[in-house]
Amino acid sequence: MSKSNILIFLSRTLVLTVLSINALGKGIKSDIDSLVTDHFSEGHSPALSLKVVFKGETLYENNLGYIDLEHSLSPSSDSVYRVGSITKEFTAASILQLVDQEKLKLDDTINQYLPYKADRWSAVTVRNLLNHSSGIPNYTAMEVFGEKMTQDLSHQELVRLFINRDLEFKPGAEWGYSNSGYYLLGLIIESVSGEGYEDYLQKNIFDKLSLNNTYYCDETKLIPGRASGYQKEEEQWVNADYISMKPPFSAGGLCSSVNDLLNWRASLAEGMVVPAQYYDEMVTSGVANNGEPFGYGLGFRLEEQDGLKKVVHGGGINGFIAYDAHYPEIDLYIVALTNSYGKPYELGPEIEKMVIQWNQEHSDH
Numbered sequence: 001m002s003k004s005n006i007l008i009f010l011s012r013t014l015v016l017t018v019l020s021i022n023a024l025g026k027g028i029k030s031d032i033d034s035l036v037t038d039h040f041s042e043g044h045s046p047a048l049s050l051k052v053v054f055k056g057e058t059l060y061e062n063n064l065g066y067i068d069l070e071h072s073l074s075p076s077s078d079s080v081y082r083v084g085s086i087t088k089e090f091t092a093a094s095i096l097q098l099v100d101q102e103k104l105k106l107d108d109t110i111n112q113y114l115p116y117k118a119d120r121w122s123a124v125t126v127r128n129l130l131n132h133s134s135g136i137p138n139y140t141a142m143e144v145f146g147e148k149m150t151q152d153l154s155h156q157e158l159v160r161l162f163i164n165r166d167l168e169f170k171p172g173a174e175w176g177y178s179n180s181g182y183y184l185l186g187l188i189i190e191s192v193s194g195e196g197y198e199d200y201l202q203k204n205i206f207d208k209l210s211l212n213n214t215y216y217c218d219e220t221k222l223i224p225g226r227a228s229g230y231q232k233e234e235e236q237w238v239n240a241d242y243i244s245m246k247p248p249f250s251a252g253g254l255c256s257s258v259n260d261l262l263n264w265r266a267s268l269a270e271g272m273v274v275p276a277q278y279y280d281e282m283v284t285s286g287v288a289n290n291g292e293p294f295g296y297g298l299g300f301r302l303e304e305q306d307g308l309k310k311v312v313h314g315g316g317i318n319g320f321i322a323y324d325a326h327y328p329e330i331d332l333y334i335v336a337l338t339n340s341y342g343k344p345y346e347l348g349p350e351i352e353k354m355v356i357q358w359n360q361e362h363s364d365h
Contacts, residue, residue: 028358032060032351040064045321045342046230046237047075049258053266053333054355061258067227067339069237077258078213080226081337083322084315086261087254090201091185092130092299093268096278097204103192106130106281113188116159124171126188129181130298131286135167138178145247152246155187175286175294179251186250197250209267217245217255226255227339229319240319240340252317261324261335269326283311283328305349306356314345323348330359 032052040048047065051058063075098104104113106127111117113126121136128134139145139161148161162180169176186197193200198216206214215223229240245253256264267273274282285293285302295302303310305327312325323344324335332355336344 028355029060031354031358033062035350035354036060036062036064036347039343039347045338045340047079047227047339048336048342048344049075049077049079049081049338050336050344050347050351051077051258051262051334052351052355053262054359055331059355060351067225069228069230075227076225078225078260079337080213080215080223080255080257081322081339082217082227082229082255082315082317082320083261083337084248084252084317084320085179085182086256086313086315086322086324087248087250087252088182089264089268089299089313089324090205090254091182091189091250092282093273094189094200094204095126095130095185096274096282096298098189098192100275100278104188110184110188113191114184115187115191116156116163118163120167124167126185127286127298128171129178129185129188131294131296132175132177132181133172133286133288133294134178134181135169135171135173135176136178136180136184137162137165137168138176138180139183139247140179140251149243149247152244154246155249158183158247158249159187170289172289174288175296179248182251183249189250201254205264205273209263209272211256211260211264213257214260214264215255216253219245223255225257227320227337229317230340231319232340237340243318248317252315258335258337261322261337262333265324265326265333265335269328283309305352306360308356310352316341321345325349325352327352327356330356332356332359 047067052060067075124134230237231240282298315322
């Protein structure tokens, strides 16, 4: 076969391969669409924004319902939702940037960096805060927080809710999810960097990655495309219970969009936020003092689906539920955002199972 004929053969083969992949993709897109529309029709939230990116290409994208019921505003993949504890991903990465700059160490004790110290915290390290092994009680689980969440609490007032409480376990002995730990990490970022938490993230993450629809979710800001949060009372949508955005701080104070969160997760995994060695720590499970793994790294939950590693986090805050996941072995990302107590925690994994199965069935094509 001549060289020209070989080139023609190869080009035709490439075209046929691409056509084959596109044809196969139509089936999975249709299946996902049926699942998503059925799920949304159950009325879990007024709006749903969802996007699936597989091997660098958008496999599925949909925006349903209304982000503002009073004005019948439809969502887009740039609509801005509160993301709750997905904030922890950003807080953890910020700490690791400061570690990379040699401004602190993961195994330093926290009292040397905090403006508010407690003797009972003398053995608690930065790493303990990051992987929820500090034993510091979770302020959002305290009854008193229900009475205080509408107040614009200062750092001192918020820390006072838990600073005098005994540790729930010896640091490193167990795993216990603690928003208090991530609140303290925000204070460490401010102390070490000399900047406010919001300013630090804006300069070192949002601006650098062009996350133009990601913000500290201050109620006083004018944020284009901001979704309103809702809850149901007697089967009717009403505005979600008010929460001041001061108390969530570095544990849950951000809002973002589907597009920005996908950009964020990919940029983080590709070493554009922290060096690879630190990202590897983020996605490696911490272990208890007895050697048992926690299933949580530094800012991420670490799970497994069909034998594949899953790096995931969710977020819930008054009127909003958020979910983002990454399967590094097959280059799959998914982000789902809702403006009520929807069920992206259920929808996301169902979609992931479908894509994983589809990929296994067609990996030889």
